[in-house]
Amino acid sequence: MKVGAVLLALCSCVWANGALEGKVSLPKRAAAEGKLRLRYAGQTGAKQQDTAPAPSPAVVFVEDAAGTFPPPTESPKMEQKGLAFVPRVLAVLVGTTVDFPNQDTLQHNVFSYSPAKRFDLGRFRTGESRPVTFDQPGLIRLYCEIHSHMKGFILVLKNPYFALAAEDGSYKIAGVPAGSYKLTAWQEEHEPVVVDIAVADGGATKQDFNLALGTAPDLQAGHACPKPPAQGCCCADPAATHTMELEPLPGTNR
Ligand SMILES: [Cu+2]
Numbered sequence: 001m002k003v004g005a006v007l008l009a010l011c012s013c014v015w016a017n018g019a020l021e022g023k024v025s026l027p028k029r030a031a032a033e034g035k036l037r038l039r040y041a042g043q044t045g046a047k048q049q050d051t052a053p054a055p056s057p058a059v060v061f062v063e064d065a066a067g068t069f070p071p072p073t074e075s076p077k078m079e080q081k082g083l084a085f086v087p088r089v090l091a092v093l094v095g096t097t098v099d100f101p102n103q104d105t106l107q108h109n110v111f112s113y114s115p116a117k118r119f120d121l122g123r124f125r126t127g128e129s130r131p132v133t134f135d136q137p138g139l140i141r142l143y144c145e146i147h148s149h150m151k152g153f154i155l156v157l158k159n160p161y162f163a164l165a166a167e168d169g170s171y172k173i174a175g176v177p178a179g180s181y182k183l184t185a186w187q188e189e190h191e192p193v194v195v196d197i198a199v200a201d202g203g204a205t206k207q208d209f210n211l212a213l214g215t216a217p218d219l220q221a222g223h224a225c226p227k228p229p230a231q232g233c234c235c236a237d238p239a240a241t242h243t244m245e246l247e248p249l250p251g252t253n254r
Helices: 002-014
Strands: 015-027 059-062 087-092 098-101 111-112 117-120 127-131 138-144 149-159 160-164 170-177 179-186 193-198 204-206
Touching: 015 059, 015 193, 059 087, 059 170, 087 127, 087 160, 111 127, 160 170, 170 179
Parallel strands: 015 204, 087 149
Antiparallel strands: 015 170, 059 160, 059 179, 098 127, 111 117, 111 138, 138 149, 179 193
16 A cells, blocks of 8 residues: 555656656747857967857746746856956756856856846956855846956756757656646747746646747947947947946746
8 A cells, every 4th residue: 555655656756747848949040140249269279250149048037936946055166267257158947056157267256236236246266266156146237347248148047947959949847736837948049938837737738939030239349338229228338338227028928
């Protein structure tokens, strides 16, 4: 009887959740559009790149889910390496502490003015790391005060039901409790898409996304203004890297 009860418990556990899976498709990019200009290439071994780099990964996430979700005890890393944030995109559960180690031979100064977390790590050297705890959900845009081309993104999410898409755009979110949700696909250069979706016990729910190019103000050369030009520039000096309130991340109520 005891064995049967355990098996029953295991089965009900296994079948109490479902999965979300599918593919996030992005429009093809022209080579010139993704051209990288690395001013300090000689100092880090990074090379100029004339072909379009692979787009950074999309993040697919469930907007709201019942439950309390303790943050992980291990801290994910976002390195400064080769004059870039590596990885360029992180998705973390709210409450997660992220480490920011400097792996370059020069100094960096990571900062963000995003409403969900404002911070400025100051300048620090090779091998040093600074932690930041992200205690509010939202989109965090990261910059370096010294290297204006450096951009990174952290999506701070309310529950653990999220996934970064693979290079081919495929994603899978396992262990989602049965129910109805809003599911969002986000990618830094594209308009996010939010869909209503139902997850059933014990099965996989398919949902593909086709994202369209959106406003990508971060790609403007020498300009960190997050407002698209159509909305007017946010400061008197469009060549400056500057501060302002950034727009919330659609789908996170922030
Ligand atoms: Cu830097």
